[in-house]
Amino acid sequence: MSRPPxxxxxxxxxxxxxxxxxxxxxxxAIAEAAGTNKMTLYRHFGSKDELIAACLTExxxxxxxxxxxxxxxxxxDPMKLLHEWISCALSCAIEDPRGCDIAxxxxxxxEPEHPARKxxxxxxxxxxxxxxxxxxxxxxxxxxxxxxxxxxxxxxxxVSWQSVGAKGPGARFVEIxxxxxxxxxxxxxxxxxxxxxxxx
Amino acid sequence: MSRPPxxxxxxxxxxxxxxxxxxxxxxxAIAEAAGTNKMTLYRHFGSKDELIAACLTExxxxxxxxxxxxxxxxxxDPMKLLHEWISCALSCAIEDPRGCDIAxxxxxxxEPEHPARKxxxxxxxxxxxxxxxxxxxxxxxxxxxxxxxxxxxxxxxxVSWQSVGAKGPGARFVEIxxxxxxxxxxxxxxxxxxxxxxxx
Numbered sequence: 001m002s003r004p005p006x007x008x009x010x011x012x013x014x015x016x017x018x019x020x021x022x023x024x025x026x027x028x029a030i031a032e033a034a035g036t037n038k039m040t041l042y043r044h045f046g047s048k049d050e051l052i053a054a055c056l057t058e059x060x061x062x063x064x065x066x067x068x069x070x071x072x073x074x075x076x077d078p079m080k081l082l083h084e085w086i087s088c089a090l091s092c093a094i095e096d097p098r099g100c101d102i103a104x105x106x107x108x109x110x111e112p113e114h115p116a117r118k119x120x121x122x123x124x125x126x127x128x129x130x131x132x133x134x135x136x137x138x139x140x141x142x143x144x145x146x147x148x149x150x151x152x153x154x155x156x157x158x159v160s161w162q163s164v165g166a167k168g169p170g171a172r173f174v175e176i177x178x179x180x181x182x183x184x185x186x187x188x189x190x191x192x193x194x195x196x197x198x199x200x
Numbered sequence: 201m202s203r204p205p206x207x208x209x210x211x212x213x214x215x216x217x218x219x220x221x222x223x224x225x226x227x228x229a230i231a232e233a234a235g236t237n238k239m240t241l242y243r244h245f246g247s248k249d250e251l252i253a254a255c256l257t258e259x260x261x262x263x264x265x266x267x268x269x270x271x272x273x274x275x276x277d278p279m280k281l282l283h284e285w286i287s288c289a290l291s292c293a294i295e296d297p298r299g300c301d302i303a304x305x306x307x308x309x310x311e312p313e314h315p316a317r318k319x320x321x322x323x324x325x326x327x328x329x330x331x332x333x334x335x336x337x338x339x340x341x342x343x344x345x346x347x348x349x350x351x352x353x354x355x356x357x358x359v360s361w362q363s364v365g366a367k368g369p370g371a372r373f374v375e376i377x378x379x380x381x382x383x384x385x386x387x388x389x390x391x392x393x394x395x396x397x398x399x400x
Contacts, residue, residue, distance in 0.1 A: 020310055021223065021309075023221065023223035023224060024310060099307070103307075107299070107303075107304045107359065107362055108221055108307065110298075120364075121363065121365070124360070125364055125368070128368070145375065147369070148371075148376065149353075149369075149372075151356065151360065152357055152370065153349075153353065155363075156352030156353055156354070156359070157352055157356075158359075159306065159307065159356070160352060162306040162307055163302070163303055163306040164320075164321050164328075168324070168325070170352065171348075172348045172349075173352065176348065176349045176352065180380070183383055
């Protein structure tokens, strides 16, 4: 309760939206659970839609901060980070079977003019671009394509977990992703070998 | 209006759920748009949750009927059907950027005891198993793994379309899927060649 109301409201809203869906909980319940009132909530966010946008911004920033930490930790070995990212994507999904807040919001929000739309697009694009940069740093030849493939696989794994649970197709996410990374890495090696022979 | 109320209600509900989300539209609006009343709706379905389950059952049966037609059409060439499935998965997503009703429901429905949960699990499992059977018929060695990979890619493509639009990672769904099918087919060919040489 010692933290500022804005922080408390965002934390509470993220938790309740996750449990009940964006439309499954109203501002009254959020304000009450955050130990404040609706007027304070509206003073900080203006509307429920803006509160949703603020919650997704927080979720997106969290994911990027985690990425920054990974990059610092594995700065000298991008391929190792790529493997780490794959196994972490799986463990995140196991720990939290409700999937990705931002992707879920993309499904739940049907209005094209909702203020959260731009937040969703911004963070999903940024995350995918960081993955592409990592693939390039790891020496993958077609880094853009590998980043797209891994993005589709991880998004698919999270939605599949919500449909059929942990024993469904998502259970083999790591195996599939590692096989694809290996195929792309082989291609890069092949290409490097060819350049070496061309230079002889 | 000449069709039975049950059919009219399901058709209308599917359309409205798709446009506004499962929680974005109530039974009153559905009954009115279907040219009937709430009492008739409840007599046929008992509750909004059961109506949602009935709508998803209809969507699932439609997808399986389409699959039956494909199987009949490409009975003598399962590999051709696999390619057809990939290009069709893309065109379906382009035609309907709201993605898959059943996967979307898995995200929107947060209650574990919701009657739609079993419907979601049944159809997603059946569809994935048909894809695995097709991969086996097409001579793919690790058909189960390829079916899981394609399932994750198509689920990912549909949710990615909803996050970042048609120009995001989903745009390369066909390219990625075809590359993976080719890698699996090469593996099968390699294995067949090895058997031939072992038999010589």
